[in-house]
Amino acid sequence: MNQPKSGIIPEDRLGIATDLYQITMANGYFEMGKKDEIATFDLFVRKLPKNRSYLVVAGLEQCLSYLTNVNFTDEDIEFLEKKTSFKNVDKKFWDYLKNFKFTGDVWAMREGSIAFGNEPLITITAPIIEAQLIETYLLTCYNHQTKIASKASRCVDAAKGRKIIEFGMRRTDIGAATRGARAAYIGGALGTSNVMAEALFDVPSYGTHAHSWIMSFNREEDAFAAYFKVYGEETVALIDTYDTIQGAKLAAKLPGKIKGIRLDSGDLTELSKKTRDILNQNGKKETTIFASSDLNEYTIEEMLKNDAEIDIFGVGTELILSKDAPSIGGVYKLTQIKKDGKKIPKLKLSKDKSTYPGEKQVYRMYDKNGKFDKDLLAVRGEFDEQYEPLLIKVISKGKLVYDIPTIHQIREYGLSQKEKLPTEYRKTNANQNYAVEISSELEKLTGEISKKYGEDKK
Amino acid sequence: MNQPKSGIIPEDRLGIATDLYQITMANGYFEMGKKDEIATFDLFVRKLPKNRSYLVVAGLEQCLSYLTNVNFTDEDIEFLEKKTSFKNVDKKFWDYLKNFKFTGDVWAMREGSIAFGNEPLITITAPIIEAQLIETYLLTCYNHQTKIASKASRCVDAAKGRKIIEFGMRRTDIGAATRGARAAYIGGALGTSNVMAEALFDVPSYGTHAHSWIMSFNREEDAFAAYFKVYGEETVALIDTYDTIQGAKLAAKLPGKIKGIRLDSGDLTELSKKTRDILNQNGKKETTIFASSDLNEYTIEEMLKNDAEIDIFGVGTELILSKDAPSIGGVYKLTQIKKDGKKIPKLKLSKDKSTYPGEKQVYRMYDKNGKFDKDLLAVRGEFDEQYEPLLIKVISKGKLVYDIPTIHQIREYGLSQKEKLPTEYRKTNANQNYAVEISSELEKLTGEISKKYGEDKK
Numbered sequence: 001m002n003q004p005k006s007g008i009i010p011e012d013r014l015g016i017a018t019d020l021y022q023i024t025m026a027n028g029y030f031e032m033g034k035k036d037e038i039a040t041f042d043l044f045v046r047k048l049p050k051n052r053s054y055l056v057v058a059g060l061e062q063c064l065s066y067l068t069n070v071n072f073t074d075e076d077i078e079f080l081e082k083k084t085s086f087k088n089v090d091k092k093f094w095d096y097l098k099n100f101k102f103t104g105d106v107w108a109m110r111e112g113s114i115a116f117g118n119e120p121l122i123t124i125t126a127p128i129i130e131a132q133l134i135e136t137y138l139l140t141c142y143n144h145q146t147k148i149a150s151k152a153s154r155c156v157d158a159a160k161g162r163k164i165i166e167f168g169m170r171r172t173d174i175g176a177a178t179r180g181a182r183a184a185y186i187g188g189a190l191g192t193s194n195v196m197a198e199a200l201f202d203v204p205s206y207g208t209h210a211h212s213w214i215m216s217f218n219r220e221e222d223a224f225a226a227y228f229k230v231y232g233e234e235t236v237a238l239i240d241t242y243d244t245i246q247g248a249k250l251a252a253k254l255p256g257k258i259k260g261i262r263l264d265s266g267d268l269t270e271l272s273k274k275t276r277d278i279l280n281q282n283g284k285k286e287t288t289i290f291a292s293s294d295l296n297e298y299t300i301e302e303m304l305k306n307d308a309e310i311d312i313f314g315v316g317t318e319l320i321l322s323k324d325a326p327s328i329g330g331v332y333k334l335t336q337i338k339k340d341g342k343k344i345p346k347l348k349l350s351k352d353k354s355t356y357p358g359e360k361q362v363y364r365m366y367d368k369n370g371k372f373d374k375d376l377l378a379v380r381g382e383f384d385e386q387y388e389p390l391l392i393k394v395i396s397k398g399k400l401v402y403d404i405p406t407i408h409q410i411r412e413y414g415l416s417q418k419e420k421l422p423t424e425y426r427k428t429n430a431n432q433n434y435a436v437e438i439s440s441e442l443e444k445l446t447g448e449i450s451k452k453y454g455e456d457k458k
Numbered sequence: 459m460n461q462p463k464s465g466i467i468p469e470d471r472l473g474i475a476t477d478l479y480q481i482t483m484a485n486g487y488f489e490m491g492k493k494d495e496i497a498t499f500d501l502f503v504r505k506l507p508k509n510r511s512y513l514v515v516a517g518l519e520q521c522l523s524y525l526t527n528v529n530f531t532d533e534d535i536e537f538l539e540k541k542t543s544f545k546n547v548d549k550k551f552w553d554y555l556k557n558f559k560f561t562g563d564v565w566a567m568r569e570g571s572i573a574f575g576n577e578p579l580i581t582i583t584a585p586i587i588e589a590q591l592i593e594t595y596l597l598t599c600y601n602h603q604t605k606i607a608s609k610a611s612r613c614v615d616a617a618k619g620r621k622i623i624e625f626g627m628r629r630t631d632i633g634a635a636t637r638g639a640r641a642a643y644i645g646g647a648l649g650t651s652n653v654m655a656e657a658l659f660d661v662p663s664y665g666t667h668a669h670s671w672i673m674s675f676n677r678e679e680d681a682f683a684a685y686f687k688v689y690g691e692e693t694v695a696l697i698d699t700y701d702t703i704q705g706a707k708l709a710a711k712l713p714g715k716i717k718g719i720r721l722d723s724g725d726l727t728e729l730s731k732k733t734r735d736i737l738n739q740n741g742k743k744e745t746t747i748f749a750s751s752d753l754n755e756y757t758i759e760e761m762l763k764n765d766a767e768i769d770i771f772g773v774g775t776e777l778i779l780s781k782d783a784p785s786i787g788g789v790y791k792l793t794q795i796k797k798d799g800k801k802i803p804k805l806k807l808s809k810d811k812s813t814y815p816g817e818k819q820v821y822r823m824y825d826k827n828g829k830f831d832k833d834l835l836a837v838r839g840e841f842d843e844q845y846e847p848l849l850i851k852v853i854s855k856g857k858l859v860y861d862i863p864t865i866h867q868i869r870e871y872g873l874s875q876k877e878k879l880p881t882e883y884r885k886t887n888a889n890q891n892y893a894v895e896i897s898s899e900l901e902k903l904t905g906e907i908s909k910k911y912g913e914d915k916k
Contacts, residue, residue: 005519
């Protein structure tokens with residue numbers, strides 16, 4: 001009998017975690033004698049999704065792990081050799097892939113950084129085949145984690161000091177869920193329901209019981225009593241299986257302190273007020289109210305406007321899938337080729353998809369109160385003396401030169417950075433663009449290259 | 459220096475690929491002496507997302523791999539023991555987890571099946587701790603893959619015989635992308651850009667070159683010529699880096715047959731007509747036109763209405779993220795407890811979240827033309843003699859009893875099933891519900907349990 005396939009990504013085969021055209025191009029570059037050309041690529045988000053004025057950067061650490069380990073196994077090469085489209089590929093290319101290592105330089109924003117449209121989150125300078133083959137994996141990391149960290153940050157702001165826990169594991173694939181929990185924590189969530197995320201990333205995991213616990217007992221009160229017997233003060237009673245008010249009354253009568261009750265259906269705002277009263281009347285003023293059920297930053301904001309008595313919001317589907325903006329559209333674009341020691345800046349002129357050329361830096365300027373004032377997209381080194389450069393060198397000639405922070409340090413850094421972002425950009429419906437200016441040197445370079453391309457075409 | 463974490467899911471640690479409350483409950487069941495109670499859970503989608511009238515089932519194979527392999531390693535137990543919430547857990551429970559194996563029975567619809575709201579896609583009967591611990595992973599598989607297979611199926615229908623290729627790898631996490639490519643293929647896509655998906659699942663991978671290939675050469679014509687030199691007839695020239703019409707003219711002048719050109723920006727319908735003419739005028743009538751750029755079933759339908767000359771649609775972001783319906787909301791609900799040999803059907807009465815009790819079967823009825831007529835959600839065995847049962851036994855007492863089909867067989871099965879679905883349910887804006895009737899026996903059972911719960915409360 002055939003064994004079913006797990007479909008879990010094998011960690012030692014990440015070379016083939018890429019789009020086919022990267023390998024097709026790699027062979028093309030190899031064949032055309034371009035393998036010693038040095039390419040620079042920027043990864044950035046062109047235009048932020050609706051209602052968003054900033055991003056919380058996440059995904060770098062997984063890229064660094066990948067860049068310092070990526071390789072092709074014999075199994076991978078055998079697999080590729082068999083593809084029809086590679087039937088004429090020279091054996092030398094397969095030998096090249098067998099010895100493949102990433103040897104380039106990488107500049108990146110720290111995870112937790114606040115970033116804006118058109119700003120490179122990571123910049124790669126490497127032999128063109130290397131820089132090309134790694135594109136897809138880098139995009140998977142940033143597009144996924146930066147999206148979720150940014151969404152979490154919005155939910156955290158909407159909660160105005162109440163807590164957010166990421167609860168969406170079941171709504172997406174296991175890997176996306178687990179890295180997503182990491183990203184949500186970076187974005188300011190208190191933790192996750194996902195145990196794997198705690199095991200792999202040290203993101204605190206939370207959870208008590210489900211409706212099935214309640215339903216497995218003959219009576220709701222028996223289910224609560226049993227849970228209380230096992231977990232005591234740690235109990236968070238899920239009270240909506242049959243009737244929320246009835247459930248609250250039963251939970252309130254448990255003989256001792258309990259950590260919380262949880263609402264999971266109905267009008268959460270109204271129910272939170274009523275159940276708060278029930279708890280208070282039964283000497284359970286310190287018992288917290290936890291709410292879940294298709295929550296997002298918009299509903300949380302609305303509920304708190306209506307004085308919902310909710311202490312912790314469990315945000316699931318909407319957070320892990322960033323449901324109102326399922327894609328942030330990060331792209332990876334060639335900005336320079338270095339050939340025979342000469343730098344040739346590159347750009348793309350496609351409609352609505354044009355790019356800025358050359359090796360760049362993002363500089364951040366502050367106002368007198370220490371708040372973010374504006375950013376400057378500039379030529380690398382242009383303002384190193386005057387302003388804060390956001391891109392720092394993390395890999396040099398293939399070697400890690402960056403001290404990896406803990407996840408807790410990343411989260412703290414992110415939260416502290418966001419405090420410097422003026423509040424108008426932190427609203428749930430913030431659509432105004434933060435000022436990202438183009439430096440005069442970068443404008444000049446862009447103009448020159450565009451003009452040059454125009455003249456070539458004449 | 460700390461090593462960066464890859465965040466790749468370790469295949470031998472899938473026991474902890476779950477929500478914390480599953481483990482909290484597992485210990486609770488253990489502690490309360492409920493470990494020999496046998497629970498039945500159904501996994502189903504309550505209400506399909508907007509514009510959808512059917513689902514294409516995908517995700518079973520990965521669940522079967524998981525169910526026949528899931529375990530807890532010593533490392534997992536050590537990790538769990540250290541959690542504060544487990545400080546009072548009896549050592550016997552950790553011993554139980556050390557020896558954990560799934561020993562239950564599983565019924566499921568074949569992958570590629572057409573399913574509707576409220577129909578169990580998979581049903582588990584197992585000791586309650588086992589049935590509970592596996593919930594989250596099963597949901598990750600079905601919620602992710604069934605969502606994407608269903609979205610792919612919509613794009614395939616919209617393309618009316620033209621081809622669809624899944625192109626969204628870079629928009630999500632690596633695991634989600636790869637299992638997503640599998641799901642898209644089951645939904646009828648021709649293949650994927652994702653090399654890992656071919657390596658792991660045998661989904662055909664496609665791809666040629668990106669804008670960076672073009673930009674790495676001084677002139678667009680040099681880039682095309684180089685690619686043609688290396689790949690000859692296999693060439694698909696990406697023609698929009700600078701100016702699509704110019705690009706088409708350059709590609710059309712390549713000295714020999716080429717497989718295709720690719721449009722990736724601008725008004726694709728208009729450009730497809732113009733570039734078709736350019737190709738035809740240059741003796742390249744057989745060269746296909748490939749288009750991409752934020753496509754989905756709605757835009758594909760519109761483009762073909764306007765006579766777009768497009769042969770293959772590359773669908774990326776919108777497909778891999780199912781952007782118009784990022785969640786299908788699959789749930790996993792307790793329907794029965796068997797205790798001391800006695801079956802006790804269970805249901806949940808929460809507002810808009812109620813469930814049907816007991817061990818169930820889905821029967822499909824056909825009209826005289828062999829098309830789907832209606833389904834019957836019934837008590838298991840109720841109509842085995844008259845109608846086609848969709849849930850088949852795939853695992854018996856923990857052992858696989860199902861012959862795993864190849865991915866190609868699954869895809870063929872799915873496409874053949876969809877041919878039997880009346881066309882009104884296959885429209886891009888199909889909002890009418892297919893008839894899923896509740897059998898009289900199931901109605902009776904539901905009424906009895908609801909009534910009983912009501913009486914208990916008096």
